[in-house]
Amino acid sequence: MSIKRSKPIDRLYEEVAEYDLVIVPDAxxxxxLxxxxxxxxxxxFAITPRRLAARRRETAEDRLAFLEVISQTDLSWKQASYAIGNVLQCWEYQGSxxxxxxYDAFDTPATQTVVDSIKSLETTSRTLTDYQIDREEDDSVAVIGEQQxxxxxxxxxxxxxxxxxxFCDDSFELPPIRIxxxxxxxxxxxxxxxxxANADDIAVVLDASSEYSPLIESAFDATAIPYYGGPTFTDDQDHRAVIQLLRSTIAGSDTRLKSVKPLLTRLGMTIDVDHDEKRLFEVDDPELEWLRDFCDRAAALTIGDALTAYENRAECTLETFREEVDHLGLLTEPITEETIDRLTFYLETYDVPIDRENEGVLLADAKSASFVDRPVVFYLGLDESWTHTSPERPWVDHDEEFERNLDQFQSLLQSGVDQYYLVQDTAGGTPVTPCLYFEDLLExxxxxxxxxxxxxxxxxxRSTGAGFDKEPINVETEPETTLSQSSLNSYANCPRDYFFGRLVDNPDKDHFVEGNLFHDFAEFVVNHPAFVDDTVIEEVVDVMIEETRAFHRDVDLATRxxxxxxxxxxxxxYLERNAPSDTDFLTPTSGSDNVFAIYFDRPVDSPATERWFEDVDREINGKIDLVQSPTQLVDFKSGSKKSPSQVIKxxxxxxxxxxxxxxALLYLTYYRSQRPxxxxxxxxxxxxxxxxxxxTGEGTLDDCLTTVTYRPIPFDEFVQSRAVFDELREAAPNDCNKTFSKTSYENYRAAFDAHQPPRTRDADEMAExxxxNALLERMIEAVGDxxxxxxxxxxxxxxxCGYRKEGYFVEDLDEFERFIDDQLEELNRYRRGESRFPVEGRAGEPNYRYVDNRDMILTTERATDETADETEVSR
Structure with a gap:
């Protein structure tokens, strides 16, 4: 089978020009014609059956039927909507x-109620049922695409x-797909x-529920290109904002500011992104007073009152929205969760008609259109979401439905004089599946x-407007000279997340704020150990509760x-038992931004705390929480403990x-340069x-500590030392003690003279x-088989191997310095624009638990056919 060539519109007109009436399948x-x-x-002349019968523009009869049924019956809104959809669909397929x-499964009281109600309505289905084309003797009637x-x-x-x-008898040669x-x-x-200037000559066909729809609409808005057939009634920013305003009144005290950010933006309120994760009613900002006051009064207000309040604040008039709410009988209803749910259900289920200016680029939905009358047509996506899902109902002939959809697809593909098929071959590393109709059409x-x-x-x-031509650009960028451990972690996990982290601000998180407060307290204790007692600790707890209150529900404050x-x-x-010692080699620092230094009006200038470093030679930077001694660094962590082997892994x-x-590796690398x-x-x-x-009265400080050691010696030199040999004889498990106690250090060293031990943390790998093999042979020879x-x-x-699981040696830090150099060189190459920051990190697909800008990174999550069908938007 191949794609049947669709007759050009001019040829089709020539074939029907002499007829008195031409029936066509779509408007x-x-x-x-x-x-x-x-x-x-x-x-x-040319007209669709519904338009001919009703003598008016086709309307969404499912919406009109719904409004009538809920006003005449006691059915719930969802019950009525479900039954109406089934009745109208069966009517379309069966004619009555x-x-x-x-059908026994659908012969229910609810369905009977809907049938009785709809039969009396002046719907286009009712008119079609009663209508018959009255053909005079000399009248001629043509029907185009009867099977559709x-x-x-x-x-x-x-x-x-x-x-x-x-269609003609010829086949249509598909133009090249543009990837x-x-x-x-x-x-x-x-x-x-x-x-x-040329917008009226162009159409764009896409799946209305796909990501292409908001992208192309936003692009046209940004470039002042007129278009129509796009946003629906519920896409209107004011309409969506009203619903969000209503939702905010019942969301409760745990409502996060980010959940109402679109509403605030629409109302002209500018709230710093730092507050996004905080509870709405705990953010002290004058911009929020109006919303807080409205929510406090909401229990005594109606939906109509809320609409008026929004109109006054936004300085707009929403007549159509008010009319719809009035039709639903909700205008005088109190603001309750049930009322808001019903309004939201209606707006998400039915398309409310809106007045459009039919000028500019035509946006056509791939699942609704079968023909586009524009000289130039762009087809975006053409993936599996373009495939129709036939209704799973007993009155539907699936073979007939498939043929109808297949003809619609073939006709749509050939609309216009010039067709451009623009697609992705892969998304997130996974192949994009083309529309399934291609399987039946292509050989x-x-x-x-x-x-x-x-x-x-x-x-x-787009700087030259040269169509599909591409133009290289040169961008001068300042290279990065050092990396922090957090930047390196983010870059290694997902370079693109690192990139976005440099471009956008992220909101404060509760654990970040809490962690900073704990760090400030630790610094304060180091500076004033004698001042901090139980009373001071209680005051500090109060300060921390106030500083983090915006993140936590009232019910959680006792636990916090x-x-x-x-x-x-x-x-x-810990600090009483491990006070910093021998820190004379350090220079004093200033800690003026310490929360508790400000609160208690005491300076924090100990040279042992919050030591910032920037080592350009080694291309690293960071801040050391505590220099406990000339050879020991400490970092305070509020998260769960990791073992040394986990840290090193x-x-x-x-x-x-x-x-x-x-x-740990980065800080030890820096500190090695200070204490070689x-x-x-x-x-x-x-x-x-x-x-x-x-x-419960248990627990010890040792359970809180994880220590990683750096030994200033190569691994192979260290493990052949007398000290390690003595450990094998005295501190290792029994069989090891027994074996090496019966041999000499010289015999042990001889194995190292023969072969160098591998740099591995895997005991099996070392054994093989x-x-x-040399060490085993010498022990068998010296002790016995x-x-x-x-x-x-x-x-x-x-x-x-345990030494390498718990610490580092000279070659490890040397290797890390080379690694930093490679990563920084690669990062700066991306910054210069030589290639895009990739999504995949060093270990492949990013670990999304550690990605901060998850919503900015595209993945392969794609709607199933069924989901796409349920969310289809007719244009």
Whole structure:
């Protein structure tokens, strides 16, 4: 099978020009034929069955039926809507409103009530049922695309008429598919061609529920290009804002400011993004007074009062919206959750008609249109969302429905003189599935658009208006010279998330605010250990509650108070036992922004706390929470504890971790430059780790600590030292102690002379290496071929690998410095625009738990056919 060639509109007109009446399946085709009339014509010429029968513009009869049924019956709104949809659909397919009652599953009291109500309404279905084309003897009637008419529409046809096929015997050669990298690039390509001057000559066909719809509408708005067929009644910003205003009155005290941000923006209220995660009624901002006051009064107001309040505040008049609410009988209803749900259900279910200016680019829905009368037509997407889903109802002939949809698709593809098919081949690394109708129309097999005759385009640039041509641009950027551990973590996980993190501000988070307060307190304690007692801790808890109140519900404050108190007491306990020592080598710092220094009016200038560093030579920067001693750094953590092996695994370079965290490695790398040739320690102090145990009277400080060690010696030199050999004899498991106690250090060293131990943290890998085999052979030769010797050597390999699971050696930090250099060079290459920041990080697909700008990163989440059908928007 191949694509049947659709007759050009001019040829189709020539075939029907001499007929008195031409019945067509859709309004755009009728309009196109009527525009080509060359002589006066009495009465309608080309017209759809519904328009002919009703003698007026087609209306959404499901909406009108719904308004009538809810006013005449006691059915719930959802009950009525469901039954109305079934009745009208069955009527369309079977030609009678009572036909649905012949199906036992649908012969219900609710359906009977709806049938009785609808039968008396002046709907187009009612008119079609009663109408018959009254053909005079000399009148001639032509029907174009008869197979695309429904049974109800065919019922008006006279006994004699001429059927005109929309298609020729020839086949249509599909033009090349144009493949782009993203929906944004596709929209850019359209904008390269469309101007206000040629807008009336262009149509854009797309799936109305897809991401292309808001993108193209926003692009046209931004470039002042007129268009129609786009936003619906519910897309109006004021209409959506009214619903959000109503929702805010019943959302409760836990409402977050971000949930009403569109409403605030529409009302001209500018609230800093820092507050987005905070509770609406706890944000102290004059801009919010009007909304808070309205919500306080809402219990005594009606929907009409809310609408008036919004109109006064927004300085607008919403007459059509008010009329719709009045039709529903909700204008005088109180503002309650049930009332708001009913209003929202109606607006989401039915299309309210709006007046449109039919000028500019025509936006056509791929599932509603079968013909577009414009010289140039762009088709966006053409993916599986274009495929219709036949209603799963017993009155539907699925084969007939499929053929009708297939003909509609074939005809639509050929609209216009010039057709441009703009698609994506992949989305988020996954192939995009073309519309399933292609499988029946094309003789070759395909799985993705690149299997078609296609042309691939890079990103387009609209500076020249050169259509699909691309133009390189040069951008001068300041290179990054250092990386912090947080930037490196984000970049390693998802470069594009790192990029967006530099472009946009993110709101304050409760755990960030709490963490900063705990850090400020720890710094304060180091500076004033004698001042901090139980009374001060209670004051600090009060301060923390006030600082974080906007994030937490009132019911949660008692729990937060306990958490804060335990965390503060644990910090004090740790610092009493581990006060900074020998810090004379450090220079004093200023801590003027410390919350508790300001609150208690005491300075925090200890040289041991909050040490900022920027090492241009090593291309790193950061802030050390506490220099506990010349060789020990401490970082305060409010999160859950990680073991040393987990810390080192997450900082692994090869293989990379899917949860990258380079903090300990980066800080030790910097501190090595300050204290060369010294053994260093980096300790994570998880001061909330023992929260549950402390509440029950248990828990120790040791349970809060994770320490990673740096030894200023290569790994292979360290493990062949006398000290390590003595540990194998005394501190390792039994078989290892027993084995190595029966041999000499010289015999142990001999294995290292023969082979270098591998840099691995895997004991099995070490055991299978040449070094592992050499050590085992020497132990068997020296001690004997016993099972405990073999087991003891395996325990020794685990012991040796354990050093690398708990700390770093010279070569690890050297490798990390080279890694930083490579990452910074790569990052600056992306910043220069030589290629896009990729989504995938070093470990492949990003770990989205650690992505901050998730909503800005496109993925492969795609609606199923059923979902797409349910959310279809007719244009």
């Amino acid at each position: 755009p085709l009728a309009s196109a 009527n525009r080509r009339l060359e002589h006066p014509h009495f009465g309608p 409103p009572d036909a649905i009652l012949e 008419l429904t049974n109800l529409e065919r019922s008006i046809l006279p006994a004699e008429y001429d059927a005109v096929d929309r 782009f990298d993203s929906p944004a690039a596709i929209v850019d390509a359209v904008l390269d061609t469309v101007t206000p 070759t097999e395909f799985e993705r658009f690149s299997d078609f005759d296609s042309i691939r385009y890079a990103r387009t640039f 108070r306990t958490t804060y108190r335990v965390g503060l007491e644990t910090i004090v306990d 997450r900082a692994a370079i090869d293989p990379p971790s899917d949860r990258p965290n380079f903090q 040739n010294e053994q260093l320690e980096f300790t994570f102090f998880h001061f909330l780790e023992t929260l549950d145990d402390v509440v 290496s040449p070094f592992g 016993y099972k405990y010797v073999t087991n003891g050597c395996m325990q020794a390999f685990r012991h040796l």
